[in-house]
Amino acid sequence: MSNDTIRHDWTVKEALAIHELPLMTLLFRAQTAHRAHHEPDAVQLATLLSVKTGGCPEDCAYCPQSSKYDTAVGAERMLALEDVVARARAAKAKGATRFCMGAAWREVKDGPAFDRVVDMVKGVKDLGMEACCTLGMLSADQAQRLKSAGLDMYNHNLDTSKEFYGSIIQTRTFEDRLRTLDNVRSAGIGVCSGGIIGMGEATRDRVAMLVTLANMTPQPDSVPINTLVAVEGTPLEAQKPVDPLELVRMVATARIMMPKSTVRLSAGRTRLSREAQLLCFMAGANSIFYGEKLLTTPNPEADEDAQLLRDAGLRATGPTHVDASIEDHAHEINPTDAAHRFAHGDAGGASCASCNLDAE
């Protein structure tokens, strides 16, 4: 492993220059950075569960869980503690080492619902898994409580650049997000934060988001890169799918600027060919969400992932937590069909990026 100094003084101009390198040069540089800090054949498997789906008061334009849009995802009751622990156990049996739980909340509110989340974190930790949450905005006290319960990572995505942010979300600010990330970091919980491409932003917005993330001290432990899955009923329903090579460029740029972070392929991955996914791994992605629909039905998606890893000579890694580091928001794996479709983009969108449920 290299001890290279991590830079926190990136400029948008520099990031754009990296992003626009000839693709083979970009891939070579990204793979070189990757190999300096990570085992080249290791891919972390993370599993997501939405513990409270839909009915969110926020207005994130990509999100089918917003109560402001008429989508196939309706408001559901919060899952019971026992159900969540059972799903975590099943995920572990399928090879997942990290279990992410997400709630479609604007913010965490103290009370029985938050108490239950705290117990869920303890339940996941008792299984020997890394625990991650994405619950929306979080106060310093709440972050401390989650830390005491054993939480390893908290996901809260920036979504996009500060400049483009207002085109996507009006119900909370970019600064609100940074404040939550500060609270998480100060509590000693790992920071997971990334964003979504394909929402109509310019390339400059994409790399500006990476600049904000890379210039944090320390850099986020995990950086989920989501591609928009345009969901019927949301304001972004007519957005065209992102060219997979744009995702490859984004992953590679993130890897070069944040060489030690875990870079995760999040929402939108099921639209990628095997070859495109492998290019993303070549570009430095080293984590995926894995194993949706773990309990009730067979899991062909997980089988496909396992086959892809085998064919490429990649291997799933064990727990990777470092004390103040790593992971993602969980709306993507849900026990309901609606949320399952959401997870796969059939009817749903990108991961909740604010709570970000991955987004990723």
Ligand code: SF4
């Ligand atoms: S992305 Fe998260 S915060 Fe935004 S509407 Fe969806 S569930 Fe709510």
